Amino acid sequence: MKGRYLRLNQWAVKALWWLVILGMLASLAIAYERYQTEEGSGRRVEFVMDYRDLLEISDLQTDPKRFVSDQLQKLKEHRVGSLAVYEATLNELQLSRRLQVYSSQEAAVLTQSPGTIGENFTYVLFESGETERRLAPVIRQAFEDLGVAVRPWNYKNQPGLRIEMAKEEAVLKSMDPDPMTLETLKSQGFTIVFRMSNRRAFEAARMDALLSTMKDLGVRRIIVDGDSVPGFISEKDVSGLDGMGEILTKHKIGLAVIEMQKTPQRGFNGLAQRIRHDVVRLHSFTENDAQKLTENITAEELKGRIQGVADRFVLAAKDRNIRMVLLNARAVKSLEKGRILHPLDSIYEALTGADGAIPRIAKAGYKMAPAEPFQLVHSSWQTPAKLLVWAGSVALIALMISYFIPEITAVVFLLGMIGSAGLYVLSSSLFSQGLALGAGTSAATLSIMVALQAARRKLDKPDGNRLLFAIGLLLRASLISVIGLLFIVGLLNQIQYSLVLEQFRGVSVLHLAPIALVGLYWLLFMDKVSYKERWARAQSMLSSNISVLWIVAAAVLAAAGYYYLSRTGNEGQASDWEKYFRSFLENTLGVRPRTKEFLLSHPLFILGAYLSFKYRSALLLILAGVIGQASVVDTFAHLHTPLQISAIRVLYGLGFGTLIGIALIIVWEIITRSWQRWVPRLNE
Structure with missing residues (x-):
């Protein structure tokens, strides 16, 4: 035997x-x-600039509007054709110079009136009548959804709103994106990438209307902002993910997954599965990464760091199937140089300068265009x-x-x-x-x-x-x-x-x-x-x-x-x-x-x-x-x-x-x- x-x-x-x-x-x-x-597919690489970062840097410049306009032109020159636009907040609308935001005390000083004792509301003053016509409905809708009263207010015939919420909290609340900014960026030829959060309660009808508008503006991809995807309720309740998946599929809008996140965004895999994996990989060049280009170093060291950034982008596209690169930047106060610095010019150099990333990526057979998913x-x-x-x-x-x-091989x-x-x-x-x-x-x-x-x-x-x-x-x-x-x-x-x-x-x-x-x-x-x-x-x-x-x-x-x-x-x-x-x-x-x-x-x-x-x-x-x-x-x-x-x-x-x-x-x-x-x- x-x-x-x-x-x-x-x-x-x-x-x-x-x-x-x-x-x-x-x-x-x-x-x-x-x-x-x-x-055979997906050989497109899209460089995306974070628009909010441009606004935040511009807030420290002498002429903020002129600065943003100049940077948008430079982005085009350096072959960055997309901008990431967030859901609007009062703070961001203020950075865009669409309006001014005041607390009750600040409004009292502005109007030179004693104000109401014990009141702690938010006052908004629009730049113009046209701005009020376009943005007031967006602001009203966002705060009334939260059960917060919004009433008309004006100062010297300049239209505004009174929001019955403390300013410190009101400036954080998310609302639909600024339609004026979206239309301006689209008219200048930029592709818009929508950074969408799960901070607002999911309502299918309202989400459908929002994404329909975004689709008309050319949006084809969403970068999730925050630790969970829109529509995520809990691990057990997936009704929101089902609804969000149907709406994204209807409007043919996909997602971008940010690589190397320490904690995956909750609900992302489920939503990706519901849209048949219309997903591209995204590499994030963070504000901390960009800040290294503004440190007090020699010209030779800066050149080496710029080369390192270019190499990083090339490796991301060639070696890791990255199809979208999100560029972030931050202004810093330099005590050594006694002025405000930003890394944008160094980023441009890394993209299209000597031995820049974009020419090398193109040489490897990739096209600079809006990212597309794999055709499986x-x-x-x-x-x-x-x-x-x-x-x-x-x-x-x-x-x-x-x-x-050897005796147990068959077993x-x-x-x-x-x-x-x-x-x-x-x-x-x-x-x-x-x-x-x-x-x-x-x-x-x-x-x-x-x-x-x-x-x-x-x-x-x-x-x-x-x-x-x-x-x-x-x-x-x-x-x-x-x-x-x-x-x-x-x-x-x-x-x-x-x-x-x-x-x-x-x-x-x-x-x-x-x-x-x-x-x-x-x-x-x-x-x-x-x-x-x-x-x-x-x-x-x-x-x-x-x-x-x-x-x-x-x-x-x-x-x-x-x-x-x-x-x-x-x-x-x-x-x-x-x-x-x-x-x-x-x-x-x-x-x-x-x-x-x-x-x-x-x-x-x-x-x-x-x-x-x-x-x-x-x-x-x-x-x-x-x-x-x-x-x-x-x-x-x-x-x-x-x-x-x-x-x-x-x-x-x-x-x-x-x-x-x-x-x-x-x-x-x-x-x-x-x-x-x-x-x-x-x-x-």
């Missing part, structure tokens, strides 16, 4: 490799449709294809485990299929992400275990060309890693991942798990010995006396691991010199290879494979190659990055890593031959 099972298990191993191959082919087909989605290419055959990807992923995980305990596969099917019933998202994580980890681990076995055989039988063997072994290991990345692409080919509405969790695990598994394999499972001997070896290691050197080594490894993780993922940290080096690579090559691959892991792998003909300890260098293989897989786990960019990045890493590895071999040969030649002479 046992012999029959073992024969069946050996046959199962071969069958599992065929399942992996079929899964790879299915993943390739799915990846091609993702490539078509990325390359998703054929009906993807459903049965994903069944093959599912089976292939489980087979790959089982094959990786077979390198540790692991069967249990994996049953368990993953149950996980799919529980959560399709957990199913896809769990399999993708398992397949990616297994591929990176397998690649090094296969390489270690091949190098071990060369140590026993050192024949052939060592350099060709080293290069070939790296390519072989990388091809095995490609299996994992294909499964990740195949399993997570949903628009939610491309838009980062849903994230692939476990990137840190994908980096660390292969290192731990390969280390365990090298310590206990690489040698063909019995399980009893392996257990004895493990017990011996666990019962060994710990020396101070071991403690120091553990501390060094822990620090290296912490540094390694701190640089992993979208929020990874990098030093200033490293950022400069990355920028140099990006500007020189167009796509930056990962430094951990071409500067560290791949060269050490090649050197180790070259030396494995003579030295058993050279296997440790091959072991270090697991970092590079995990990085190869992880590159494609960044699902918001276009496939073409990820592929080029990996190829650059292999190419430059091979060249540096060859350089290490040359240095090694020079040192060893010099040692062999000169040391005997010195002894003589």
